[in-house]
Amino acid sequence: MSSGAGPTAIRLPSGHLWTLSGRLRAALAPPAPPPAVPWSTDLEDPAVGRVRLTGLLSGPPEAVCLLLLVHGLGGSVASPYLVAAASAAAGAGLATLRLDLRGADRAGEDYHHAGLTADLQAALASPELARFPHLLLAGFSLGGHLVLRYLTEEPEPRVRAGAAVCAPLDLAAGADAIDAPARWPYRRYLLNHLVEIYAAVAARRPVPVPVERARRVRRLREWDDLVVAPRFGFRDAADYYARASVGPLLGALRRPALLVAARRDPMVPAATLDAALARRPAALQVRWAERGGHVYFPAGLDLGLPGPRGLEGQLLGWLGANFG
Numbered sequence: 001m002s003s004g005a006g007p008t009a010i011r012l013p014s015g016h017l018w019t020l021s022g023r024l025r026a027a028l029a030p031p032a033p034p035p036a037v038p039w040s041t042d043l044e045d046p047a048v049g050r051v052r053l054t055g056l057l058s059g060p061p062e063a064v065c066l067l068l069l070v071h072g073l074g075g076s077v078a079s080p081y082l083v084a085a086a087s088a089a090a091g092a093g094l095a096t097l098r099l100d101l102r103g104a105d106r107a108g109e110d111y112h113h114a115g116l117t118a119d120l121q122a123a124l125a126s127p128e129l130a131r132f133p134h135l136l137l138a139g140f141s142l143g144g145h146l147v148l149r150y151l152t153e154e155p156e157p158r159v160r161a162g163a164a165v166c167a168p169l170d171l172a173a174g175a176d177a178i179d180a181p182a183r184w185p186y187r188r189y190l191l192n193h194l195v196e197i198y199a200a201v202a203a204r205r206p207v208p209v210p211v212e213r214a215r216r217v218r219r220l221r222e223w224d225d226l227v228v229a230p231r232f233g234f235r236d237a238a239d240y241y242a243r244a245s246v247g248p249l250l251g252a253l254r255r256p257a258l259l260v261a262a263r264r265d266p267m268v269p270a271a272t273l274d275a276a277l278a279r280r281p282a283a284l285q286v287r288w289a290e291r292g293g294h295v296y297f298p299a300g301l302d303l304g305l306p307g308p309r310g311l312e313g314q315l316l317g318w319l320g321a322n323f324g
Contacts, residue, residue: 015263016266018262018294019294019295023080026296030083031083031084036058038056039126040054041123048110051102055099055100056086058097065094065095066096066135067094067095067137068124069097070101070120070144070146071101071141072141072144074197076104077098077105084311085312097129101146104197106196113224114146119146124156125156132158135156135158137150137151137161137162139163139167141167143164144164144166144167149244160256162256163318169272171244191217191218213226222237250276253281256285260287262293262297266293297310
C-alpha cells in the first residue's frame with residue numbers, strides 16, 4: 001500500500017454532513033427552550049410606516065445582562081440553534097431576547113435584509129430592555145452579518161460585545177456560492193421560507209412583484225433583484241450587496257467582536273470570507289472550526305475560548321470575558 005493511503009488520505013467529515021445531520025437531530029430531538037414571555041416593540045420605517053417586531057424574552061429577574069439572539073435568513077425565534085443558545089444562556093444566568101427580524105413571525109408587517117440594522121436598534125432600545133445595564137449580541141448566518149454590521153455603526157452604549165456564527169461577510173460572494181448548482185437544496189430551503197414571509201406581507205400591502213412570480217424565483221440573486229432591491233431603494237442586487245456587505249466596514253467595529261466560521265461550511269464557504277479577513281482589525285477575533293457545517297458543530301467543539309466545550313459554551317465564555 002502506498003503512503004497515499006496513510007494520514008493524507010483521511011478526510012474530515014463533510015460540511016454537508018454536519019449541516020444536514022445537525023438539522024435532522026434538531027428536528028428529531030429539538031432543544032428544550034427556556035421559559036419565555038412574548039415581547040414586541042414598534043419602529044417607524046420611512047417607506048412603510050409602523051412595523052412591529054416580536055420575539056421571546058427569557059431570563060431570571062435578577063439578571064443584569066441580556067443577550068440579544070438573531071436568527072439567519074428565513075429563520076425565526078424557533079430555529080433550533082437560537083433555542084439552544086437561549087437555553088445555554090439561561091443556564092449561565094443571562095437574560096435573552098430571541099428576536100424575530102421583521103417578517104420572520106409570518107405576521108406580514110414587512111421583510112428584512114442583511115443590512116437592516118434598524119431592527120436591532122429598535123429591539124435594544126425597547127422599554128423592556130431598559131433595566132439591563134449590559135447588553136451582548138450573538139447572531140447566526142445572516143443574523144451574524146447583522147450583528148457585525150450593527151457594531152460598525154453607533155451601538156447602544158450598553159452594548160459590550162457581539163459574536164457572529166457562520167456569517168457571510170461579502171454578500172455578493174455569498175449569494176454566488178448559494179446559487180451554485182451543487183447547493184440547490186440549501187437554496188430551495190431558503191427560498192421556500194422567504195416566499196412564506198413575502199406572501200404574508202403581500203396579503204397586507206402592495207409588494208414589488210406578485211407572489212406567484214416570487215414563487216418562480218430559482219436563484220438568491222434573482223430574489224434580491226426582484227424583491228429586496230426595489231423594497232429598500234437599491235438599484236439591483238449588486239447595489240444591495242455592495243452597500244450592505246459588512247466586509248469592507250470591519251475596520252469600523254466599535255466593540256469587540258468574534259467570528260466563528262467552519263472550514264467546510266457549505267452555505268458560507270471559507271473562500272468567500274478571505275478578502276474581508278485579509279485586513280482583519282484588532283477588534284475582531286476569528287476562530288475556525290475544522291469540524292462542523294453551517295451553524296451546526298460537534299458537541300465537543302473547542303475553539304480555544306474560555307467556557308465549556310460546545311458552540312454555546314464557547315460563545316458564552318467569550319462573551320462573558322468581554323462583559324463588564
